[in-house]
Amino acid sequence: MIIKTTYYGLISEITHCESEEIAFEGLAVSEFKTLLFEKYPLLKGTVFQLAQNNTILAEEATITNHEIALLPPFAGG
Template identity: 50%
Template structure:
């Protein structure tokens, strides 16, 4: 399936892009992260959360939507 991944903050700096479309044949968020680690090795050194369809996801979340975002740590106020 073709998914769109949006990158923010320091994650966008690592990938050198704010958004990309990616062919993904896995099922879980953890599999997507592994695929991204292969493509962007420096991503392994970054702390980030994954959101799917504007909701935070866990590593065990099934990829069911095509709107994925990688979010750097953020502080509340």
């Protein structure tokens, strides 16, 4: 499937874009992260979380949505 992947803050500086479509055939969050690391090796040393449906995804979770966000550490307030 095609996943609309959105990058925020520091992550968008690494990817040089704020959003793109990524073809992904797996299901697991870990597989999707492997794909991202191949595309953007700098992400490996970077702290980030994945979110789907406005909820943070656990490492062992399954990707069910066609929109995924990559979130760097929060800095609100």
